[in-house]
Amino acid sequence: MAVSERSAGSGAKNAKDARNALGADLGLSGDDLLEMYRLVALARAVDERMWILNRAGRIPFVISGQGHEGAQVGVTWALEKGKDWIAPFYRSIATCLTFGMSPRDIMTAQYATASDPSSGGRQMPGHYGSHEHNLVSVSSPVATQLLHAVGLALAARIRKTGQVALTIMGEGSSNQGDVHEGLNFAAIHKLPFIFIVENNGYAISVPLARQVAGSSVAQRAAGYGIPGVTVDGSDVLACYAAARDAVARARAGDGPTLIEAKVTRLTGHSSDDQQTKYRSEEELAADKSLDPVPKFREQLVAAGILTPEAEEKINAAIAADVHDATEYAEAQPDPHPSTAMRWVYAEDWPSESPPPWGMGEETASGSDSAPDSDAAADDAAADDAAADEAAAPIDESAR
Amino acid sequence: MAVSERSAGSGAKNAKDARNALGADLGLSGDDLLEMYRLVALARAVDERMWILNRAGRIPFVISGQGHEGAQVGVTWALEKGKDWIAPFYRSIATCLTFGMSPRDIMTAQYATASDPSSGGRQMPGHYGSHEHNLVSVSSPVATQLLHAVGLALAARIRKTGQVALTIMGEGSSNQGDVHEGLNFAAIHKLPFIFIVENNGYAISVPLARQVAGSSVAQRAAGYGIPGVTVDGSDVLACYAAARDAVARARAGDGPTLIEAKVTRLTGHSSDDQQTKYRSEEELAADKSLDPVPKFREQLVAAGILTPEAEEKINAAIAADVHDATEYAEAQPDPHPSTAMRWVYAEDWPSESPPPWGMGEETASGSDSAPDSDAAADDAAADDAAADEAAAPIDESAR
Amino acid sequence: MALKTFIEAIRDGLREEMARDENVIILGEDVGKKGGVFLATDGLWDEFGDDRVIDTPLTESQIIGTSIGAAIGGLRPIAEIQFADFIHPAFNQLVSEAARLRYRSNNGYSAPMVVRAPYGGGVHGALYHSQSVEAFYTHVPGLKVVIPSTPHDAKGLLRSCIRDDDPVLFFEHKKMYRSVRGDVPDGEYTVPLGKAQVTHPGTQVTVIAYGLMAHYALEAADRVADDGISVEVVDLRTLRPLDKETVLDSVRKTGKCLIVYEDNRFGGYGAEVAAIVAEEAFDYLDGPVTRIAGPDVPGVPYNHVLEDWFMVNPEKIEAGIRKLAAY
């Protein structure tokens, strides 16, 4: 969103006060900060609800953004909503909310309803996307989206749209070859492209030192002749500032920027991961202090921006939103199998015909015997013993 | 080859003289230098012969190392022949000669004879390889070999063999994703691995500035926490020195080094490329001054090492070698089609049966009507009009 | 009408589509000043400039991935992969991304783009400059795959591909670039995707082919005609979506089917055609569905003796036809 424009009003009113107020040096008004806080807290609340629903057996799988929300809101705030592009990743709940998706949009993805705007229930939760909001559809193979954002930046430059394209991934993913190829191309052509690495120190179980030689992703930027910035990802305003500078560079035609936000992963990799197997209790406890939510809250409280009344209002709105999104998603119907062959191509082809078992009615009965487990199947289905037990056992020794 | 050992003898004899003599600070004896010069000049002579044979219609395709020989000999000299590993690329003629392949080995590859040790005539010229000499078989897709060298370095470390693995490619190729992934892994594990980039400023027609963001490959090394060294690739001894340091680091367990040798491509990309289409006459003329052969020669003459007698001897030997290799290769038979299905797997499988047209006798007649053009088919077959005309025209308008 | 080589028809098609729609761009290795290693884009950089004819670094995954993003952003990218053999580094971007974008987003996104690549052997290109790679992509729902055999079809199909709203792989047999000539209409004609063509009507044996093999099949048909064997040749043109009707109509008529492809036999594209014919025309078959295809070795060898052994040619097809006709 065009922060500079939005804050111009309030900034003009109290020019002197604003200069000393929190965020004023960044051109952020008190209202901006409250809205940013609302988004951080909303993302957390939606996320926490997902885990509750998972434990209650309502949704089979969760992949979480907890610990990443501060960086996500700070960075996204620097873009212009409805104009710029973001190619997000599976932890980008706060990013998507900040860029225009609603809690209902997020929650229907968890339930894989027909109305899920990301995929109509076709993708696993965490694979968000919305053309309406310029959020590129997430896939599972990591890092591929970097090149899509680079392509969007190329299109923006050729078509002179003034858009910036930003992409996000984890530090483990940044080692994929596509990242090297994309940074090189974007830098050669000075494209309006921004690469955000949300470095939480782990790629599932593999720690930074075994993922990233040199242990800094930002330091790779120099190899492409572009700025590489490291920022405290629990500091919302620092993230905003870094992204704002990158956006300015991009719009000015000065090319890409790489921002590495140091964050913490407050949950397991996903609902199927037991992180105590590879992270010590001490480390997990220490990481709690990097939680951006209380940190940002205290900052705003100390600055007198988040007053008790404001907080109450925000909390009530969030609670209502999360409740509404859950109720809504719970009530939404599943997609009908008759839709399953749609959108392979733009048009239907006669030769791409349905399977012998047809497109719907017939499967209704067939589905009884189909596997009915909620076995989550991510990096996951995995060691989740419960999930495995749910799968109908095939006793081949009986043969 | 273990230069330090080899030169120990002569070094001991004339310790004082040696200290001031060319190469002495590097532990290189006069004999070492003469042998290095012979290899540089031999590689050039073999290469030039290839072009003559190509123009004479004897061999269909040439891909050349001219301009790269100095770097190749300098670097390779720092390794231990028969012990260390090299995964070379298509311009690595001098590398292969220095590491133990003979002019006959190179020349039979041009003729694709049954006796060609690189591939038995199966691969295009330029795809060298020799298990006997620890030179990994070259394929065409660029940059893949980097990971093979990294794997060799991993094996060396795990098996504690003390070997170093080195790989080589052009600067354009260094942008491939595999390079990023391999450098990262090698650096994390501090593997005895060396990455040589022979930067000749072009990837076929695409100049450095459009290939390599930041225009320096060496500067990417820092992103992985490893040393990146730039060296004048026409300076044989500088290349040797850089590689020697890298080898020492590798053997000491200090991990990989990236060396970017600035060289020049004295020929077109291959025999099918017209480089005047994208390089100015002035640039081509200027590049001649970077030719390592006269440069190294003058250096050795000035140092009194390459005496007229020594040069005459070397030249005669080279002429004889090139002559012998050509005659030999010309006389070698083609592979027999009955061998074409061998070595798909280690053993033959009954289900992998020959095609209906059998394995040989029958094809003798069939080959008459088969395309008999020498249409080189590299990045090439390409714009070579002559090659295209040679292909039997199919006039589809006659249908 | 004008007589054009295969590559001229392609170049003309590119130029005319670029002139028609300013969102059409070309990107790839050496496509600019050099005009591509086969000169398919010769002159286009001069005509359309740096922004629309982009020399990329030597990075195929980037070429395809950037094209996907550019397509999302409103361009119509035409990516050139220098040789089909070098498309493999982009496999993930093609299969995981380009092919799935529309489906996975429930039609929220799509990637309208064309990937052009020269394929095929018989030009002394050896293992890595001769490959047929169509089988890897015809297996992938969401991708379309086109292999033209004439200048007319090449230009008309290329136009359709560029205007299509889905990702299309367009493979050009490199041996045909300058050796194949044919009439090309003057106007802005198109050839529709998904339609095969009977290029030689016949009654006794159906031969199904595409690309260079479509020519060889015609030659083989001519050779056996003298002996009274009547061959119907079907040139598939679009491999996916496959024009099943034309294929099945022919085989139901002739009762015999020979499928010809240059790629390795085992698991090649022709296997699917054979499977379809074997199932859906079973009642009409007077002989086994047979295939003439490349031997199952990891690549076309370089030496001409070995290459000749590898390559399918008119004689080998002829032998296959005679055997089947005599069944």
Place this chain on the structure above:
Amino acid sequence: MALKTFIEAIRDGLREEMARDENVIILGEDVGKKGGVFLATDGLWDEFGDDRVIDTPLTESQIIGTSIGAAIGGLRPIAEIQFADFIHPAFNQLVSEAARLRYRSNNGYSAPMVVRAPYGGGVHGALYHSQSVEAFYTHVPGLKVVIPSTPHDAKGLLRSCIRDDDPVLFFEHKKMYRSVRGDVPDGEYTVPLGKAQVTHPGTQVTVIAYGLMAHYALEAADRVADDGISVEVVDLRTLRPLDKETVLDSVRKTGKCLIVYEDNRFGGYGAEVAAIVAEEAFDYLDGPVTRIAGPDVPGVPYNHVLEDWFMVNPEKIEAGIRKLAAY
């Protein structure tokens, strides 16, 4: 003899081979402390240490490319790809390099290595955690492809793969890891590559399957047995090299052939089997060679209704058998 789950048999096979040969190493994502996301390598890092059980960065091309080099250097690498869906970035290393190294060097080099990857759907894994990728690799001469269906075969085949002198892809259906149990002999037995097995003798219809589908085929055979339809089930086990003899012997006996696979139908592995049967058993066929396979959409959808629609199951196979038997 001991009753083991599918994944236990695999883990035991890995452990025993590592103990037998110190050149055997494991590398992949999360294979160390975590023991792999499916726990296939659980405990091996404790037992064999950092040098032999290597947590790699999140880079599949590197995993495969490094394994090739390590194999050249005398190790016997077992690469784990976390999900078969994520093998695509390594396509170039597998197809251009691992598969071709021996051939292109005229037996100068080879890359003995095993690539293990969980594949398959029915576990709510959606488009990118459900794929069957065997068709891409069975098409490639130089690669071997193995898909076991029982704990016994998994362990015995895995041993053969590790000892084999060529690169082998070993795909494990993830739905079977804990749901399939079976007896595993105690000693150091192996199951040879390239040998299919008749797992249910019958006379009227041959059903050819592998992996999870081999189980579903047996279930389907049982279901129709009550109605007097006698089905012979062939579990291929090794997809390449294919055991043509066992397949053809069965079809020549029954005269009817149904091929079952979970992957997308068009151009899937079963197409090749169908093509071979249609050609080489033509004279014995009493009905069309038919296939029951996954629909041609770009991936298994997540929602359970859509996933159920996608997945081949015993009922769908049963329907295919009944239809063919009635032909």
